[in-house]
Amino acid sequence: MRIARLKYAHSDPLFRYSGLNPVSVSNNESIKLILEEEVDVAFVPLTYASQHCDVVNMVPYFAVYSRGPVLSARLFKGSGKGYAAIEDTSVNAGVLSALMGISFERVSDPYEALRRYEGVLVIGDEALRMTALGLPYITDVGELWERRIGKPLVYAVMVARIGVSVGELMSVVNAIKASLNSFMSNPEPLIREVAGRLNVPDWVIRDYLMKSIKYEVNDDVIDGINTELEVLKLHKCLRVLPRQQ
Numbered sequence: 001m002r003i004a005r006l007k008y009a010h011s012d013p014l015f016r017y018s019g020l021n022p023v024s025v026s027n028n029e030s031i032k033l034i035l036e037e038e039v040d041v042a043f044v045p046l047t048y049a050s051q052h053c054d055v056v057n058m059v060p061y062f063a064v065y066s067r068g069p070v071l072s073a074r075l076f077k078g079s080g081k082g083y084a085a086i087e088d089t090s091v092n093a094g095v096l097s098a099l100m101g102i103s104f105e106r107v108s109d110p111y112e113a114l115r116r117y118e119g120v121l122v123i124g125d126e127a128l129r130m131t132a133l134g135l136p137y138i139t140d141v142g143e144l145w146e147r148r149i150g151k152p153l154v155y156a157v158m159v160a161r162i163g164v165s166v167g168e169l170m171s172v173v174n175a176i177k178a179s180l181n182s183f184m185s186n187p188e189p190l191i192r193e194v195a196g197r198l199n200v201p202d203w204v205i206r207d208y209l210m211k212s213i214k215y216e217v218n219d220d221v222i223d224g225i226n227t228e229l230e231v232l233k234l235h236k237c238l239r240v241l242p243r244q245q
């Protein structure tokens with residue numbers, strides 16, 4: 001099976017020890033690879049999964065979500081007017097639009113944007129670097145969601161193109177499960193590896209991968225997804241594959 005992972009640090013525990021060889025892509029690219037049939041399985045933002053529910057099913061074992069401060073999705077405080085977001089966000093931008101009633105211009109350089117806007121939404125590894133620098137922020141999206149909604153905030157879901165082999169899919173699920181188990185049983189080597197790559201202190205990645213980001217899908221996560229689709233005004237058409245016994 002051809003597989004796409006998200007390029008951000010949150011997905012390292014899912015794949016680092018999996019033995020799989022996924023292509024590593026941005027949020028916006030991940031759904032394109034599915035639509036172009038370049039990959040069969042991918043982690044994609046919940047927004048795009050729901051917008052393409054005619055093409056994909058959700059695979060209900062792993063997702064990328066948080067319960068509380070996420071560290072990697074923050075509206076950083078700038079010194080100008082209005083709000084901007086980097087290009088590769090739809091989930092976090094949708095959440096802030098829905099909960100704060102704000103809209104975003106799009107920017108490619110978040111540091112430059114801090115001079116021009118009063119708030120700049122940054123996600124992913126660059127947001128972790130800004131968090132590590134202690135840059136002031138208006139809100140952490142995971143923290144805001146927890147306070148206002150009180151359910152899991154799901155950023156990315158695992159999807160498979162409709163019609164792919166369930167047997168092959170389950171071997172991918174098992175490989176990801178094995179990777180997560182390896183990480184959890186001895187987290188420090190990967191924490192150090194990721195911290196070195198991002199050039200941030202180990203504690204930031206330890207907090208991020210051990211406390212902020214969660215992976216395991218359960219009924220609360222499915223319920224959180226349904227609430228999130230309502231809040232973001234997205235279609236509730238995404239089918240969830242039955243779990244194999």
Ligand SMILES: C=C(O[C@@H]1C=C(C(=O)O)C=C[C@H]1O)C(=O)O
Binds near residue numbers: 089090091123125156
């Ligand atoms: C929490 C994060 O999740 C990412 C943010 C997303 C978004 O804002 O659209 C979508 C999927 C995730 O890759 C992050 O990278 O900061």
